[in-house]
Amino acid sequence: MSTPPVAVALDWGGTWIRVALINQQGEILWQTREANPKGRTREEYLNNAARMLTTAVQQACGPVAGIGAGVAGPVEPSRGTFHQPPNLMVLDGVSFKSLWENLFRVPVWVGNDANLAALGEHTFGSAKESAENGHPIKTLFYVTVSTGVGGGLVDKGSVFLGANGLTSEIGHTVVDTTTSALLCPCGQIGCLEAMASGTGIERITRAKISSGEASGSILESLDKNEISSEAVFDAAEKKDPLALSTVEIAVSALANGLTNVVHLLNPDMIVLGGGVTTGLVNLDLIRDIKKRMLNRIMSDLHKDFQLTAAKLGDSAGLVGAASLVWQKLEEEKP
Amino acid sequence: MSTPPVAVALDWGGTWIRVALINQQGEILWQTREANPKGRTREEYLNNAARMLTTAVQQACGPVAGIGAGVAGPVEPSRGTFHQPPNLMVLDGVSFKSLWENLFRVPVWVGNDANLAALGEHTFGSAKESAENGHPIKTLFYVTVSTGVGGGLVDKGSVFLGANGLTSEIGHTVVDTTTSALLCPCGQIGCLEAMASGTGIERITRAKISSGEASGSILESLDKNEISSEAVFDAAEKKDPLALSTVEIAVSALANGLTNVVHLLNPDMIVLGGGVTTGLVNLDLIRDIKKRMLNRIMSDLHKDFQLTAAKLGDSAGLVGAASLVWQKLEEEKP
Secondary structure, eight states: OOOOSEEEEEEEOSSEEEEEEEETTOOEEEEEEEEOOTTOOHHHHHHHHHHHHHHHHHHTTSOOOOEEEEESSOEETTTTEEOOOTTOGGGTTOBHHHHHHHHHOSOEEEEEHHHHHHHHHHHHSHHHHHHHTTOOOSEEEEEEESSSEEEEEEETTEEOOTTTTOOOOGGGSBOOOSTTOOBOTTSOBSBHHHHHSHHHHHHHHHHHHHTTTTTTOGGGGSOGGGOOHHHHHHHHHTTOHHHHHHHHHHHHHHHHHHHHHHHHHOOSEEEEESHHHHHHHHTTOHHHHHHHHHHHOSOTTTTOOEEEEOTTGGGHHHHHHHHHHHHHHHHHOO | OOOOSEEEEEEEOSSEEEEEEEETTOOEEEEEEEEOOTTOOHHHHHHHHHHHHHHHHHHTTSOOOOEEEEESSOEETTTTEEOOOTTOGGGTTOBHHHHHHHHHOSOEEEEEHHHHHHHHHHHHSHHHHHHHTTOOOSEEEEEEESSSEEEEEEETTEEOOTTTTOOOOGGGSBOOOSTTOOBOTTSOBSBHHHHHSHHHHHHHHHHHHHTTTTTTOGGGGSOGGGOOHHHHHHHHHTTOHHHHHHHHHHHHHHHHHHHHHHHHHOOSEEEEESHHHHHHHHTTOHHHHHHHHHHHOSOTTTTOOEEEEOTTGGGHHHHHHHHHHHHHHHHHOO
16 A cells, blocks of 8 residues: 655644644645643643644545644653653653554654754755755754754754754753853753753843843843843844843854764754744844854864754754654664 | 685774784784884885785785775875874875775775774674673774874764764863863863873873972972873872872863763763773772762653773774774675
C-alpha cells in the first residue's frame, strides 16, 4: 500500500495548540489553532488535543500517513513522554505516542518543538532553499528566541538527540559571568534566556525603568503590563535610548551564545526563529549579530556558516512535525 | 579475504609523534614515539612520519588492515587535510589520506586527535567499561585538558563532525565575561583554555607571582621556567594557597564550560583526559567539578551523566585512531 499523501502535524506550545494537515512537499493544506485552557485538568488538556486531532483526521477525507507532534519541553523520543515541561507542567509524564496511536490507529512520533522546528527548516525551509541554490547544508542549528530561548540541531538530515533527547538548550548556556548577571527562570544566573528572550527583554526594561535609568524613554509612559518585547522593539525603531540599550544586551548575548555553539557544533547554517527574531530582523540586526560572531570565532573554517531568519516563520515547528512523519516512514521502508 | 587483525595507529601531537600496532580488541601490541624535529621543513616532518609508519608496517610481520591517524588540529575528514593547525603549522594543507595511501597501499583515515580520543574512550575505554557494567553509553563527550583544551563528541558510536569536522572546541567556548577575563592564545578573551589548560595554569601562576599575590608560596622560589602545571598541582597537594587559588580557577572554569556542553549536547558520559586531568585526579577534584555542574544544570534528566577520567590515559588518541580503522572497515562491508 502506498503512503497516504498527508500527515497530521501538531505543535503544542505553552500558549497555543496548533494542528495542521501537511503534504510531502511540506505545504500546509489546512490548519487550526486554539489557546490552551487555563487552569484546567490534564484530562481537559488531552481531550482538547484529541478533539483537534480528530478534526484534522476528518479534514483529510481519507487515510493519513501518521501524526507528528512537537511539544514545548523535554521529551523522551522513543515513547514521546513529557518530562517536567516548565510551560505545560499539567502534562508531565504523559506518553503521547501510545496514547494517540491507540486513539487514531496511525503511527505517531513526538519530539521537542525546537528540535522539530530545526528539522522543518532543514527539510522545507532555509536549508532547502540553500540546497536549491547549490549550497546543501550538513549541520543546521535552529534557535527560537521567543517567550523563552530554545534550540534544535539537525545533522545529516536528522535531529541530534543526545542521550535523552534534551540537546540544544542554548537558552540555558551561560553568557554572562559577571556579578550583575541576571536571574533566569531556570533558577540559574547569566543564562542566554535571561538576556535575549521576550520575557527577559521585558524584565530588563522594567528594571531599567524602576531604577530611574529610563529618563525620557517612550517606554516610561507605558503601564507596566504593556511593556512587551514588541513595544521595546517598536521603541528601538524610534531610536529610544532605553530600548536600544535593552536590545543591545539581547544582541550581544545572542552573539556570545551562538559563538559557543559554532565552536562546539560547527554548523554551516544557523536559523533564528521566534517573535524576538522578528524584532531583530526589523532593526536589521541579524547582520550585526553575525559580525560580532565573526570577530570572536577561532578559525576561518568555523566562520563558514550562514546566519538567517527562519523561512517558515512560526510554522517551522508544525512543518517539522510533519517532516518527522515523512522521515520515519522513509526509514521504516524495507 | 578476511580483514588483517592489526591496524597501524598514529597520533601526531604538537610535541610527539607516536605510532602503534593495535588489534581489534583495542590492545596496543607494539608502539614507539619520537619528538617532532624542531624548526625543520615540511618534508622532514613528513619523512619522519613515513619512516615511523614503515617501521610499524614491518613490525606487523604481515598485512595491516589500514592506517588510522589522529592529528592535533582542524582536519577535513574526507581527504584528511590539515587546516592551519596552530601547533603543527608546518603541515598546513597536507592531505594525509592520499599521501599515505599512495605510499603504503592500505586504506587511511584521518581525524582530529581529540575526536579520535573520544572514539577510543567510547570503543575501548570508559564507555566500554560502562556498557560491560550494564550502562551502555549513547553520547560521550571527551575533553583533553593538556597544553591546550580540546574535545570530541561520539554519538551512537560515531564521531560527530559537524559541517567541516571542527566540532567540540570546548577550549574556545567562553567561560569568563568579566572585564578581567584572561587572553587566550586564540586571540580572544575568557576562553576555557586560557583558564584550565596547562599553559593557562602556568600563565596564571606567573602573573600571580609577578603581582606579588604569591607571598609565601612554594612556587615563588622556583625559576620562572620551572613553573609548570605539574609544579602547581604538586604545590596544591601541599595546600599551598597560591597553587590552590590557581587550581580553583581551572576547576570553576571546567565546571562552567562542561555545564554548557551538557545543556547543548546532553551526554550520558563526559571523559576528562590530558596531563592536567592527572593533577585533578590526584587532588580528588573530579567529584568537585561534577558537584558544581549539578548545581547549575537545568533538569534532572540532564544530570543523568557520568564524569570520569580517561581509562585509556594518554593512549586514548592512539587507540581511537585504530578504532576509526575498524569502524570504517565495518561500514564498508557489503
